[in-house]
Amino acid sequence: MSTTTDDALPEAFAAIVDDFNAVPEPERLQMLLDFSRGLPPLPERYAQHPELLEPVPECQSPIFLVAEVEGTGKDAPVHLFFSAPAESPTTTGFAGILQEGLDGLTAAQVLAVPADVSERLGLSRAVSPLRLRGMAGMLGRIKRQVQEKSAV
Structure with a gap:
């Protein structure tokens, strides 16, 4: 089990x-691109029903997500699914990082993640503030869904 x-x-x-943070800034952007290639595809239950995913309007690109919570309470496991365009x-x-x-x-554990996590990645000079705000928007929606679905 993960610890904090x-x-x-x-x-x-x-x-x-x-x-x-262990690599120079230019390599951080490459790492971000590596995470984009590692984002798993949507399971069929969402690929066939994209209306079940929530849009993230803070993102410049059309991205959708859903957080599944197995049961209720603080110990309920969370699973995340994203629909994001490959051209973004x-x-x-x-x-991919959030997933x-x-x-x-x-x-x-998900609800305890600090809101400033996107800044902690050290990408502020490589990525626009609008894009960083998009990641914060994704995290905010994930946390809201988890809170609603887990009843924590």
């Missing part, structure tokens, strides 16, 4: 942040 670091980031997410690798990369860093955590 002193920075209030779950272990998997903290490792991603550490990886981004930055936005898709942020979705890899948060998927499988408990509702309480």
Whole structure:
């Protein structure tokens, strides 16, 4: 089970942040592009019913997401699914980071993720503030869905 670091980031997410901050800025953008290629495709239940996903209007690109919560309460596992256009690798990369860093955590762990996580990646000079705001928008929607569905 993932633990939470002193920075209030779950272990998997903290490792991603550490990886981004361990390389020079130009390489961070390449890492973001790598995450865009690693975003899993939507399962058929969502690919066939895109209306079940919530849009994220803060993103410059059309991105949709849904958080599934298995049961209720703070220990309920969370699973994340995203629909993001391949021609928008930055936005898709942020979705990939969130999916890899948060998927499988408990509702309480997801809800405890600080809102400034996008800034912690060290991409502020490589990515526009609008794109960083898009990642914050994704996280905000994920947390709201988790809170509603887990009843935490």
